[in-house]
Amino acid sequence: MEDPGLLSAFIDNLVSRLFSLAEEKYKLYKGFEGDVTFLMRELPMITSAIDGQLLGQDDHILRLSVEELRHVAHEMEDCIDQIMYDASWDQQPWYRLEEALQRQQRYSVSGSSSSQLAESSWDQHIPPDDLVGINSPLEELLEQLAEAEGQPKQLKVISIVGFCGLGKTILARELYNSEIGKQFEKRVWVSGTHGDPGELLSEILRQLHKPDLVTSNVNQLSADICNYLNNKRYFIVIDGMSSDQWSIVKSAFPRNVSSRIVVTTKIQSIANTCSSTNGYIHKMRRLDEKQSKQLFLKNACPGKYLDYLQPDSAALLKKCDGQPLALTTVGHFMRKKGWPTGRDCEDVCNKVRFYDLQSGDDTLDRMHQVLIHDYACLPSHALKACFLYFAMFPSDHPVRAKRLKRQWLAEGFLQPTNLCSDPATETFEKLMNQNIVQPVNISNNTKVKTCKTYGMMHEFITLKSICENFITLFDGGELKPKQVRRISLHRNSITDGASLNIDLSLVRSLIVFGEASNHILNFKKFQLLRVLDLEDCTDLENDHVKEVCNLLLLKYLGLGGNVTCLPKEIKQLKLLETLDLRKTNVKILPTEVIQLPHLIHLFGKFKLPDKAMPDELQKFMALGKCKLQTLGGFLVDESEGFAELMGYMNKLRKVKIWCDSSTTSPKLTTLQKAIQEFIHDEKDASNDPRSLSLYFDGCSEDILKDLKAPCYLRSLKLQGRLLELPGFVTALRRLRELCLQSTKMTADLLTALTNLKHLQYLRLIADELEEIHIKEKALPRLLCLCFVLQRPTFPKVQEGALPFLKSLQLLCKDMDGLSGIQVKGFTRLSEVMLDCRVTDGTKANWVRAAKEHPNKPIVVLKRAIPPRVDRGGDSTAAGETENELINCSVLSEGQVQETHTQMPHDEPDYAFNNMGHEVVSATLTGSSIANNGRVAS
Template sequence: MDAGLLSAFIKKLVARLFVLADEKYKLYKGYKEDIHFLMEELPMITTAIDEQLSGTDDHTLHFKVNELHQLAQEMEDCIDRIMYCASKEQQPWYHINYTSGNRITSRFQLAKEMKRLKRRLQEAHQRKERYPVSRPSHTELPPSSSDRLIAQEDLVGIDAPLKELLEHLVETKGQWKQLNVISIVGFCGLGKTVLAQELYDSEIGRQFEKRAWVSAGQRNSEALLTEILQQVHEPPPLVYSDARQLSIDLRNHLNNKRYFIVIDDIRSKDQWNCIKSAFPRLQDVSSRIVVTTKFQSVANTCSSTNGYVHKMRRLDEECSKQLLLKESCLQEYSDSSSSQSDSKVILDKCDGQPLALTAVGQFIQSRNSVEQPEWEVVCKDVRCHLDSDDCLKRMYQVLTHDYTSLPSHELKACLLYFATFPSNHRVRTKRLMRRWLAEGFVVPSTLCSDPAAQSFKELMDRNIIQSVDVSNNLKVKTCKTYGMMHEYIIRKSLSENIIALFDDGKLQPKYARRLSLHDSSITDATNLEIDLSLVRSLVVIGEAGKAILNFRKYQLLRVLDLEQCTDLHNGHLKDICNLLLIKYLSLGGKITDLPKDIKKLKVLETLDLRRTYVKILPPEVIQLPNLISLFGKFKLPNTVVQNKLQKFLSSGQCKLQTLSGFLVDENEGFPELMVHMNKLRKVKIWCESSATSSSLTNVKKAIQKFIHDVKDPSDDPRSLSVHYEGCPENLLEGLEPPCYLRSLKLQGNIPKLPEFVTALRRLRELCLRSTRMTDDLLTALGNLKDLLYLKLIADELDQITFRDRALPNLLCLCYVVKHPTFPRTEDGALPLLISLQLLCENMDSQCSVQIKGFTRLREVVIYDEVNPDIKANWERAVKEHQNRPKVLLKRADPPEEATGNETTECFASLEGPVQETDIQMPAEEPKFASNSSKALFSSQFGSGKIGILP
C-alpha cells in the first residue's frame, strides 16, 4: 500500500480508538489498557511515516508498510466489531437474538483479538531495522509538450482557441493601452503549452519589441527573473542572486517597451506574486504576459487586474476521432460505419484530451495491426498497460504527478473515492461530500468546520475533476473526473485494495472494504468469494443480484448507496435495519415503506429517500439521535403520537440540520414538530391545495421560528424553499422581523413580494417562480441590497426599469420566461453583475436588455434553440463590450422521468465541445461594492465567443 494512504488510514484509526474509549461502551479494564496503548503508539507510527515521506527523517523508526497496513486493517476490523457488539447490546431485549452466554463469548473473543494485535504491533517494532520503509522519490512532471517537436499540420482543434487568444494580443482601437495578463488554465494534457507556443510563434506574437519564454515549474523567482532578463537584454547582463535587484533591473529594461512574455507551468500564487512587480504596467504601452497553469486560483490571481482567463476546452468528437486515427495510422477506417460507432468507447475514455488521444493512438499503432482494432479490447489493454507501455509512459507520468502532488494523504483518498462511480458518471457534489464524511476520509475540526467542501474545492482548483452542471448561484451541482484520470484512479484503487469493482460481472480482488457495482450481472452466491462481513461501503448502480443484496452477511457497513439499484425492494429493509454502524443510507428501487426497526440505526447521519416511493415517514426516523440530513417528499402518519416526538425534540437530542422536505395537507404533523427542531439549517416544504387553514397556520408559525434572526455572528447558511401553488396568496404575509436567511426559493401565485423578504438580513440568493410577475413585485426586488443571485421564472413579466443603484451587489441574474419581456436597466443599476442569463425560447432580435452598462459582465447565457440571427446579434453585442464577455448556449433537454419522490431539473446535454462556465460560487463571502469584487470575478470568463453551457 502507498505509505501516504497508510498514514491517513492510521490517523483515522486513532480517531476511532478515541471513540471506542468512551465510557458508553463499558469495556473491560483489559480492553481499555490495550486501547490506550494503541492510541499512544499509532500516532508515533504516522509521524514516522510522514517524516520519511517528506524527506525530513534521519533516524526515526522504520516499518514495513505492507505488514503495517495489514495490521492496521485488522485493528479496524476488531474496533468495528467491538462497536457493533456494543451497539447490539444496547438494543432493547426484543431486538437481540442471542443469549447472555453468547454475548460473553463474543466479548472474550474480541478481547483476545485486541491483545493479539497489541502483541503484533510490538513485534513490528522489534523488526523495524530489518523492514525499512523506502523513502519514495518525488515524482516530477515530465517535460511539457512544447519540448517535443510538433508540426503545425499535426495540430488538431487548435484554430478556434488560437484565434480567440490572438484577438487579445493585438491592440484594439478604443481600448486602453496597458499590460494584460492572459492565463491559460486546465487539466494536464489539454494542450496549454502547445497553445501558448503557437501564440508566441505567431506573426502577431513576433511583433512585440521584447519577448521571452520561460518555464516556471518549481524554480524560484531569482531563476525565473534571471532567465527573462537574459532573453530580453542585449547583451545578456551579469547574473544576480538577489530577487529584488533582478526585479528592478528587469523593470527598468522593460519600461516604455512593448513586451510579450510567456511563463509556462506556474504552480502557485506565491510564485507569481514574487515576480509580478518586475513587469511595468504603463498606461500607454500594450504589453502582454501569457501564463499557463493547472490551478484555477493561480490563473485568477495572475489575471486579476486587466486580464483574461482562458479555460482549456476538450476536443469535440470529430477532432478527437481525427487525432486518434492520425496517431494510430488508421485514417482509412475513418468512414467505416462500424468504426463510427465502436470507436466511441475509446473516445469516451480519452474524453477529448489531446495527450490521451495521442498516447492511445500511438499505443494502437505500436501493435502493428493492419486490421481495424477491436475498441473494447483496446480499452482493457490501455488500463492493463498504463504504467508499462512506452507509448503510454508520458500520459502515465502526468497522471501520477497530478495524484502524488496532492498536498495531503486525505485528499488523495478523496480523489481515489471517484473509483466507486462509473466512468463519465455525473456525481452529485453534495452526495459525494456526505459519503466522504461517512467514510471518515475527512473529519470536521475547530480549524475547518466543513472539510469535505474544502477538499472538493482543492480538487476543483487543480482541475483534476471538472464541473458538469453549475447551478444558477454558480455552485457546482454535479462533477466528474476526466476519462484517463478515471482509469488511473480505478487502477490505483484496485492496486491499493481500496475497492472491489464489479463493472463487467466479475469480481476483481477477493478482499476489499468497498464494493462498487456498475450494471453487474452477479446473481448467484456461488460467484461471490469475498467476505461481506468486512465491507464498509457498498454502491450499486443497476442490478445487484441476490448475493450482493444478502444484507445478513454484512456487519460493518458505514455507507450504503442503493439509490440507483434497480432490484432493491421492501423485503431487504429488515436486514438493512440490523446494520448498526451505518452512517449514510440512500435508497431507491421499489421501496415504498420504511419499517419501524429503522430506529435501530443509532449512528445514521444521512437518510436519502428521494428515489423511493415512500410517502409516509415513520416517526422513528425523526427520533434517530445522530440524523443530520433527511431527504425525500413525505408526511407523518395520522396516528403519530406528537407528545412523544415533541419531548424528544425539546430535549435537544435532535441533530437534524437538513429537512428537504415534507408535505403539508390536512395532516398537521410536520409543521407542529418543525417548531421544536432547533438545529435546522435547510428546509423544503410543499403545501398542497388540500391543506387546511390549521395546517397552514402551523406552517407559518414554523417558518417564523425558522427565519427568526438570533444575530449569530457566524451567520449559518440557512435556506428555505416553499412551494405553495394552489394555496392562499397571503400564506407568507405577516411574518415579522427580525429575520434572517441566506437562500430563499418561493413557488406559487406571487402577485407581490412578501414583506418579510425585504426585511431578511443578508439574503444572498432568491428564486421566485410564478405564472405572472407584476411591476410591483419586480420593483420591490431592486431594494434587496445584499442579494448576490436572483432567478425569476415566469410565463409573463411586467415591463419595469431597474433604477440607478438597484441591486448594488448582484453578481448573477437569471430570467426563465416564455415571452421576451425583460426589465430595462438604467446606468448605475446592477453595477457588479458578471453573469446575465436570458433563457427564453421565443426571444426576438429586438431584446430590450442593453449590456453596455454592465461594466463587469463576463458572460451572457441564452438558449441554444433561439434563432441563429439572435445568436449572431449577441456575438456582435459582446464584441462591442469593453470586457468582451462570452456568449454561452444553454441546451436544456427534457427531464428524465423522476423516480418516486425525486424532483428533476433540466440540464444540458454533454455533447462536445463543452464550454463549462468558468465562474463558480466563491468559497468565501465577496466584499461588496468595492474593488475587491473585481479582483474576485473580473477575469474568470472568456470574451466574445459562443460556447455550450450545461
C-alpha cells in the same frame, strides 16, 4: 506500487478513531487503555516514517513494507469497528504491528525523493501538427495579446488553465511564436515549475541578457528586472506555474506600455490570482466527439488504411474523453497494435485501463506519468483518499457533489476540527481547484452540483484503487479480491451469488448501479457498513430494507428501487447521519426517523403518520436532541406533522415545504408560525447558511403576508401564485439568493425586487413579465440574473443598473434578436446564456454583440427541461426547472475574461471568484459553431 501517502491518510484516520475509543472509555481487558495509548503514540510515527515516500519509486522492499503495514492497519480498523459493533476485541493486530515495525527498521526501508516533475513537459509531447481545434482558442488569445485601440496601455496577464494534457503549453508556444508575439521588444520564456521565486526571477533576468547576476535576493532581482523593462513593451511566458509565486514576483513587471504575461497552470486559484487585475483567463476545454475522432485516427491509422473499414472506436474515444494527450498516445499505441486490421484492437479498447498501467509500453508511459504526476501532486493524503473514492462511481455517471461529500464524512476520511468545520466542502473545492475533477452541472450561485473525473484519470484511479485494495469493483471484469472493504456494483455484473465466494463482513461502503443480486442484497452478511448507497439499485424491495436496519454502524443510507415504506426498526440506526429517500416512493415517514440521535440530513417528500404525536417523540424534541440541519422536505396537509416540530429543530438550516391544496386555515397558521420562527433573526446577528424553499401552488399566498421582521435568510425560493412581493422578502437581512416562480409577475413585484441591495443571484420563472424599467443603481451586488420565460418580455435596464452583473441568462425559446437588451451596459459581463431553441438569427445577433463587448463574454446555449415531480433535496431554486439545463453548445468558444474588479462588501464573497467560467466546461459537444462571431475550426 503501494501508495505510502494513502496509507498515511488511513493511519491518521485510525488515530482519530482510537482517540474516540479512549474518550468513550471502553475497557475490554486489563491493559486495554495502555494498548490504546501505545498505538496512539506509535501510529503517527509510522505516518512520519512513510510520509516522505514519493509515488512512482520502484523499490521492492518499500512496496512490501507498505503492503504489510497497510494490511495490519486494516486489521486494526476491523478491531476498532468490531468493538463498536459487538464489544469484542482481538489483540493479534497489535502484536503484528510490532513485528512489522521491527522488520521495517531491520531492512531500513526508505525512499529517495525524486526531482520535481515538470507539468509542461507532458504538453510538449503533443506535436503541434497533431493538435486539433487549436485555431479558435488561438485566435481568441491573439486578440488579447494584441494592443487594442482605445484601451489603456496596461500590462495584461493571460492565464491558460486546465487539466494536464489538454495542450496548455502548445497553445502558449503558438502565441509566443506568432507574428503578434514577435512584435514585442523583449520576449522571455521560463518554466514556473520549480516553485522558487528567486530562481524564476533569476532566469528571467538571464534571458534579458543580464548574465552578470550577483544576488539571489528576490527584492533586488525584482527591482533589477523592473528597471530593465521600464518603458519597454515585453512579452513573458511563465509555463507550468504550480505554486502561488505571483504575489512575490509581480512587482518585477512594469504595468505600462501594453506588455503581456502568459501563465500556464493546472491550478485555478493560481490563474485567478495572476489575472486578478486587468487579466484574462482561458479555460482549456476538451475536444468534442468529431475532433476527438479526427485526432485519434490521425495517430492510429496509417495513411494506406484510411479507406479501410474502421473498428468501432467509440468506447476508446469515450475513455480518452476529449483529452488531446490521451487521444494522441492511445492512437500511437493502437497503431502499434495493428490498427485498423489487428485482431486485438477491440480487446485493447475494452481493457485500456490495464494496458495503461501494466503493459510497460513506452508509448503509453508518458500518459501514465501525467496521471501519476497529477495524483502525486495532490497536497494531502486525505485528498488522495477522497479522490480515489470517485472510482466507486461509473465513469459516465455524474456524481452529486453533496452525495460525495457526505459519503466521505461517513467513511471517516475527513474529520471536522476547530479550524475547519466543513472539511468535505474544503476538500471538494481543493480537487476542483486542481482541475482533475470537472463540473457537469452548476447552479445559479456557481456551486458545483454534479461532477465527474476525466476519462483516462478515472481509468487510472479505478485500477489504482483496485490494486491498493481500496475498492472492489464489479463491472463485468474478472477480479478476485482478497479482502473486500468497499464494493461498487455496475451494470448487473453479479448475477450468480453462488459463484461469488467473498467475505462481506468487513465491507465499509456498498454502492449499486442497476440490478443487484440476492447475494449482495442479503444484508445479514454485512456487519461494518458505514455507507449504503442504493439510490440507483433497480431491484430493491421493502423486505430488503428490514435487514438494513441491523447495520448498526451505518452513517449514510440512500434508497431507491421499489421501496414504499420504512420499518419502525430503523430506530436501531443510532449513528445514521444522512437518509436519502428521494428515489423511493415513501410518502409516510415513521416518527422513529425523527428520533435518530445523529441524523443531520433528511431528503424526500413525505409527511408524518396521521395520528397523535407519540409521547416519546415529543419528549425527544422538547429535550433539544434533534440534530437535523437539512429537511428537504415535508408536505403540509390536515394531519399533524413537521410544522408542529420545526420549532424544536434548533439546528435546522435548510428546509423545503410543500403545501397541499386541501390545507385549511388552522394548519396554514401553524405553518406560518413555524416559518416565522425559522426565519427569525435573533438580535440581527444571524450569519448561518439558512435556506427556505416553499411550494404553495393551490394554496393562498396569505401564509406569507404576516411574516415580519426581524428576519434572516441566505436563500429563498417561492413557487406559487404571486401577485405581489411578500413584505418579509424585502425585510430579509442579507438575502443573497432568490428564486420566484409564478404564472405572471407584476410590475409592482418586479419593482420591489430592485430594492434588494444584498442580492447576488436572482432567478425568475414565469409565463411572462409585466413591463418594467430597472433603474440606475438598482441591485448593486447582483452577479447572476436568470429569466425562464414562455414569452420574451424582458425588462429594460437603464445604464448604471446591475453594475457587477457577470452572468445574464435569458432562457426563452421565442426570444427575437437582442430583445432590446443593451449588452454594453453590463460592463463586467462574462457570460450570456440562451435557450438552444432560439432562431439562428438570434444566435448570430448575440454572438455579434458578444464580440463587440469589451469583455467578449461567452455565449452558452442551454435548454430547460419541463418540470417533473420534485422529491425534495438539494436544489437551489424553486422547482425542478431550477437547474434542469442541458448544455447544447457554446457559441462563443472563446474563454471567460476575468476582470475581478473589487466588489464593495464587508464579508468574503466566495461565489464571485469563479462566476461563469466553469459552466461551459460541462458537457461540451460537437455543436460549437462559432467563436465570438467567427466560425470555429
